[in-house]
Amino acid sequence: MAQDAAGTVGARVSPQVDSLIRAAQAGDQDAFEQLVRTYDQSVLRLAMNLLRSAEDSRDVYQEAFLRVYRNLHAFRFDCSFHTWLYRIVTNICLDQLRKRKVRKEESPTIETREGPMDRMDTFEEEAAHADPERSLWNRQLKQRIESALEDLTPRERLVFEMRHYEGLRLRNIGEALGTTEEAAKNCLFRATRKMRAVLGDFT
Amino acid sequence: MTCDSILKLIPLYYYGELTADEEERVEEHTHGCPACTRELVQQRALAAALDKRRMVAAPMLLEDCRSDLIAAIQGGAPRVAPAVMGPWRLFLNAMAASWSGVGRLRGPVGALALIAIGFFAARLTDTTAPSGTDDVYSTVRSVQPDNAGGVAISLDETRRKVVQGRMDNANIQRLLLAAAHEDNPAVRVESVDLLRSQSGSTEVRDALLNVLSQDTNAGVRLKALGGLKPLAGDAEVRKTLRRVLLADDNVAVRLLVIDLLVANRDDNMVGMMQGLVQKENNNSVRLKLEKALKDMNASIGTF
Numbered sequence: 001m002a003q004d005a006a007g008t009v010g011a012r013v014s015p016q017v018d019s020l021i022r023a024a025q026a027g028d029q030d031a032f033e034q035l036v037r038t039y040d041q042s043v044l045r046l047a048m049n050l051l052r053s054a055e056d057s058r059d060v061y062q063e064a065f066l067r068v069y070r071n072l073h074a075f076r077f078d079c080s081f082h083t084w085l086y087r088i089v090t091n092i093c094l095d096q097l098r099k100r101k102v103r104k105e106e107s108p109t110i111e112t113r114e115g116p117m118d119r120m121d122t123f124e125e126e127a128a129h130a131d132p133e134r135s136l137w138n139r140q141l142k143q144r145i146e147s148a149l150e151d152l153t154p155r156e157r158l159v160f161e162m163r164h165y166e167g168l169r170l171r172n173i174g175e176a177l178g179t180t181e182e183a184a185k186n187c188l189f190r191a192t193r194k195m196r197a198v199l200g201d202f203t
Numbered sequence: 204m205t206c207d208s209i210l211k212l213i214p215l216y217y218y219g220e221l222t223a224d225e226e227e228r229v230e231e232h233t234h235g236c237p238a239c240t241r242e243l244v245q246q247r248a249l250a251a252a253l254d255k256r257r258m259v260a261a262p263m264l265l266e267d268c269r270s271d272l273i274a275a276i277q278g279g280a281p282r283v284a285p286a287v288m289g290p291w292r293l294f295l296n297a298m299a300a301s302w303s304g305v306g307r308l309r310g311p312v313g314a315l316a317l318i319a320i321g322f323f324a325a326r327l328t329d330t331t332a333p334s335g336t337d338d339v340y341s342t343v344r345s346v347q348p349d350n351a352g353g354v355a356i357s358l359d360e361t362r363r364k365v366v367q368g369r370m371d372n373a374n375i376q377r378l379l380l381a382a383a384h385e386d387n388p389a390v391r392v393e394s395v396d397l398l399r400s401q402s403g404s405t406e407v408r409d410a411l412l413n414v415l416s417q418d419t420n421a422g423v424r425l426k427a428l429g430g431l432k433p434l435a436g437d438a439e440v441r442k443t444l445r446r447v448l449l450a451d452d453n454v455a456v457r458l459l460v461i462d463l464l465v466a467n468r469d470d471n472m473v474g475m476m477q478g479l480v481q482k483e484n485n486n487s488v489r490l491k492l493e494k495a496l497k498d499m500n501a502s503i504g505t506f
Binding site for chain 1 (some may be wrong): 277
């Protein structure tokens, strides 16, 4: 279960984060930087898993925290900072996913001499497997997963990945997306059904 | 409960999103239903397959994101679009058109830096291919009317050129080194960022050390630190890092300096860190120092 460094997922603002926010609102640059460092790893991780592009994740990071910087004065402590931040982050990620849906610009696979490979496999993640048969199977499974994720709506994908990779509670995901826990549950169910249908015997 | 209603609950069951009562009902049902048990097994298999594609952001990427953010906040966004031509510039262009031979006029802001860059650029024309048209900027130094109804205007001219070349070109590197001292922090951030890839050269290393010690903008200093990462074992670099750790007023810079120093431990660090941990005001920096000392089996205090 992923937790933000400030405390339990979805908890109200902890006293330490609370004082960082107040100091940052008063113009303390160091406090703002510490606030960013408290949350930025999970923001970058979410963007990386969702967009699978270091460059796009960097853009999401930059845009998200610049918006936080510009609008922090308007944060009134009426929800947790985590929820407020994730509202910003999810909006930016949804925009990115919608753009991709329209343009189909960033294929998750690239052509190599060995055939199509996951873009990220080319510079990080696990090393190529020693067993060629298993390696091929793994590659095909990954392609199926990417294709299944591409078929989800941006909202379904966001809910699904925030739950699976970030370990966020559906209630908090619903809050970040401005919807109910029930709607987030339905989204997760639909996403799982679609994934299962595409993956078939692979899993 | 029917299989249909259980199927809807299985993903939520897997992710621990059900109430205790609902969980119990799912477990009771699946215990006696092979079809729903298979669904649960497949749910676990799906999750395991997804775990295999889990991405971890490289630490360097995180540091780059942080540097970019600080640069954008403190020094203007690193990637700045060229400004639209303002009314003053339009006026000067009109002046230049009617005063042929005098050239376009411009205010003296940053004139010295422009002259320095222009000097380099002029010498580069033989070895690199300049593209686009040249711009001539003039700064009026004096205006002297004479008795015959004329006027003598004294001006300094600066020529703007566009110089293109590869990063490994020595002349391009010299231009970037000059640009790393430009007045505009956005230009400094961009130049230092480009120089990072060339930190193997002594000249570039020294320039990065100079920027790290003296640049007033924390974003630029962080970029320089990024470039010095591969050289964190170099004695000269470590000397500067120790000095920066003691003197820099920016928390992000101090934290990154500690990371670089700790990555290549040496005996000089312990005493300095023990002294610093006693007077460090910032919690994050103090905790990082304490952890570094603990990792080196050194005591936190100096006794």
